[in-house]
Amino acid sequence: xxxxxxxxxxxxxxxxxxxxxxxxxxxxxxxxxxxxxxxxxxxxxxxxxxxxxxxxxxxxxxxxxxxxxxxxxxxxxxxxxxxxxxxxxxxxxxxxxxxxxxxxxxxxxxxxxxxxxxxxxxxxxxxxxxxxxxxxxxxxxxxxxxxxxxxxxxxxxxxxxxxxxxxxxxxxxxxxxxxxxxxxxxxxxxxxxxxxxxxxxxxxxxxxxxxxxxxxxxxxxxxxxxxxxxxxxxxxxxxxxxxxxxxxxxxxxxxxxxxxxxxxxxxxxxxxxxxxxxxxxxxxxxxxxxxxxxxxxxxxxxxxxxxxxxxxxxxxxxxxxxxxxxxxxxxxxxxxxxxxxxxxxxxxxxxxxxxxxxxxxxxxxxxxxxxxxxxxxxxxxxxxxxxxxxxxxxxxxxxxxxxxxxxxxxxxxxxxxxxxxxxxxxxxxxxxxxxxxxxxxxxxxxxxxxxxxxxxxxxxxxxxxxxxxxxxxx
Amino acid sequence: xxxxxxxxxxxxxxxxxxxxxxxxxxxxxxxxxxxxxxxxxxxxxxxxxxxxxxxxxxxxxxxxxxxxxxxxxxxxxxxxxxxxxxxxxxxxxxxxxxxxxxxxxx
Numbered sequence: 001x002x003x004x005x006x007x008x009x010x011x012x013x014x015x016x017x018x019x020x021x022x023x024x025x026x027x028x029x030x031x032x033x034x035x036x037x038x039x040x041x042x043x044x045x046x047x048x049x050x051x052x053x054x055x056x057x058x059x060x061x062x063x064x065x066x067x068x069x070x071x072x073x074x075x076x077x078x079x080x081x082x083x084x085x086x087x088x089x090x091x092x093x094x095x096x097x098x099x100x101x102x103x104x105x106x107x108x109x110x111x112x113x114x115x116x117x118x119x120x121x122x123x124x125x126x127x128x129x130x131x132x133x134x135x136x137x138x139x140x141x142x143x144x145x146x147x148x149x150x151x152x153x154x155x156x157x158x159x160x161x162x163x164x165x166x167x168x169x170x171x172x173x174x175x176x177x178x179x180x181x182x183x184x185x186x187x188x189x190x191x192x193x194x195x196x197x198x199x200x201x202x203x204x205x206x207x208x209x210x211x212x213x214x215x216x217x218x219x220x221x222x223x224x225x226x227x228x229x230x231x232x233x234x235x236x237x238x239x240x241x242x243x244x245x246x247x248x249x250x251x252x253x254x255x256x257x258x259x260x261x262x263x264x265x266x267x268x269x270x271x272x273x274x275x276x277x278x279x280x281x282x283x284x285x286x287x288x289x290x291x292x293x294x295x296x297x298x299x300x301x302x303x304x305x306x307x308x309x310x311x312x313x314x315x316x317x318x319x320x321x322x323x324x325x326x327x328x329x330x331x332x333x334x335x336x337x338x339x340x341x342x343x344x345x346x347x348x349x350x351x352x353x354x355x356x357x358x359x360x361x362x363x364x365x366x367x368x369x370x371x372x373x374x375x376x377x378x379x380x381x382x383x384x385x386x387x388x389x390x391x392x393x394x395x396x397x398x399x400x401x402x403x404x405x406x407x408x409x410x411x412x413x414x415x416x417x418x419x420x421x422x423x424x425x426x427x428x429x430x431x432x433x434x435x436x437x438x439x440x441x442x443x444x445x446x447x448x449x450x451x452x453x454x455x456x457x458x459x460x461x462x463x464x465x466x467x468x469x470x471x472x473x474x
Numbered sequence: 475x476x477x478x479x480x481x482x483x484x485x486x487x488x489x490x491x492x493x494x495x496x497x498x499x500x501x502x503x504x505x506x507x508x509x510x511x512x513x514x515x516x517x518x519x520x521x522x523x524x525x526x527x528x529x530x531x532x533x534x535x536x537x538x539x540x541x542x543x544x545x546x547x548x549x550x551x552x553x554x555x556x557x558x559x560x561x562x563x564x565x566x567x568x569x570x571x572x573x574x575x576x577x578x579x580x
Contacts, residue, residue, distance in 0.1 A: 099559055100558070100559065102551055102555045102556070102558060102559065103549060103551075194534070195533050195534055196533075196534040196536065209531065209532060209533065235541060235546075236549070238536070238539040239532070239534065239536060239539075241534055241536065304518060305518060305519060305521075305522060307515055307518075308515055308516040308517075308518050308519040309519065311512060311515065311516055312516055312519075319493065323493075323494070326494075327561065328560065328562075328568055328569075328570050328571075329556075329559065329560055329568060330559035330560065331559070332561070334494060334495055334496075335496060337495065339501075342493075342495055342497070342505075343505065343508060343509075343512075345493050345495060346486070346489045346490060346493050346495065346497075346505065346509070347509055347512055347513075349489050349492050349493040350481075350485070350489050350509070351516075353489070353492060360516060362529055363519050363520075363524060364516075364519060365529030365530055365531055366524035366527045366528070366529050366530075367519050367522050367524060367527075368529070368530045369524075369527050369528055369529060369530045370522065370524065370527055372530060372533070404508040404509075404511060404512055405511065405512055405515060408515070419533075420533060421533030421534055445533075445534060
């Protein structure tokens with residue numbers, strides 16, 4: 001029998017159905033692993049105090065009615081910026097220390113309605129301000145492949161939870177790269193739905209015109225199964241789309257990519273890429289060709305401009321969103337923001353201030369339009385764009401210190417897709433120095449099924465869906 | 475077009491006040507240097523001609539999503555819930571800092 005922490009969602013359901021194990025045993029198994037490995041990796045910030053009672057209820061439901069809910073009994077780790085009553089939410093910031101939310105995020109409400117069991121809340125960059133999990137006020141999460149390295153971020157805890165097999169699936173959120181980049185650095189699969197496909201209600205806000213919650217999992221299929229549950233219009237988030245939710249698993253399991261046209265973005269092969277990293281990217285393109293897709297090199301605006309656009313939009317929105325932390329209704333005084341938080345708030349205040357608004361904020365939003373137009377043009381002829389998620393493997397602990405633009409630079413290859421609100425899957429595509437690399441497969445808005453289908457075909461025909469040996473690594 | 479510019483210590487002090495943040499004197503110059511570095515990267519945007527290009531503030535083209543003007547009682551807080559996370563309350567109300575007649579410091 002496979003060990004319980006190595007099972008996919010389907011395998012968990014098979015085991016629960018056949019009575020091979022109970023949800024209580026499954027949850028206890030993860031709790032044992034968390035107890036053993038969490039002190040070393042710093043992945044979970046808090047655990048659900050009622051998780052075993054909830055698992056017992058699941059076992060009762062299964063014995064009476066079988067499995068009639070899509071995620072029944074599936075143990076999930078949730079990034080600590082999603083509000084869940086009964087559990088603290090800190091967004092990894094001391095300003096929210098002790099905060100107990102009075103209401104629930106739509107994403108976690110939907111997960112619970114689908115039967116999922118929430119194990120705990122995961123570490124992140126404080127207020128999601130970063131791409132390393134190093135700006136967390138609770139210390140960095142370490143990469144399960146090599147604890148001298150960072151897990152990426154901002155959903156670093158959620159990606160590391162899957163790599164270390166401390167949950168079956170996890171939930172992250174992405175402003176620009178915060179699901180895909182830690183997934184790439186941890187060797188997991190991450191999925192960013194279109195902006196407005198998944199509700200932001202009850203998620204600690206960062207950049208409200210960009211924020212997109214999404215899953216991180218062992219496989220594309222697991223991510224699709226979670227996306228089925230968390231997607232859809234929400235009356236509490238006016239930016240969610242009324243478009244009908246598709247069945248995101250419908251195009252999975254295909255053996256060929258025949259008929260697919262894929263654009264390999266020439267500018268994403270940055271001139272200073274390491275040779276072995278570049279080779280991994282080109283091998284991925286060749287694999288897609290081998291599977292029947294047509295892959296052409298296509299030109300897009302230099303991604304360096306996306307750094308400027310993203311920096312201005314995100315910091316402006318951060319400045320406005322974080323104005324609500326006044327220590328009056330909840331949380332503590334503003335002195336508790338860390339330096340990275342302060343830098344972002346202040347730079348956003350500057351770009352929105354009188355005399356600079358046109359030069360920075362309006363200018364960035366106009367360049368954003370140009371990027372969207374260029375991408376639209378590509379999607380007229382191609383089903384997807386591909387490139388690496390991150391220009392290299394996980395960097396060492398300490399790499400982000402005193403680098404005010406660390407996140408923006410590390411996320412240079414995913415910012416265009418985020419600025420345009422596109423959907424994108426990140427899948428492992430190779431290893432260098434024993435650390436994983438990630439491939440992004442990005443599609444036009446609301447083409448989730450396609451972005452998942454291509455990634456699924458690629459994943460099932462490559463051997464990069466691997467997990468680290470924690471006993472050896474830690 | 476915006477010219478490349480350095481952000482000074484005075485700018486940082488002014489921005490911090492606007493953002494309602496306190497920056498210790500010892501950190502003002504560090505922030506000024508870091509902001510200058512960031513603005514340098516942003517100023518690359520001036521290489522792109524955006525004449526006549528409209529701004530995109532919202533990416534999925536939704537406009538004015540409205541609902542019936544009826545209170546949703548399923549998500550209203552009781553007074554107790556609303557106050558439950560406040561550090562200072564007084565007879566069922568939030569205690570807020572004094573903003574009238576306050577010193578220049580604030």
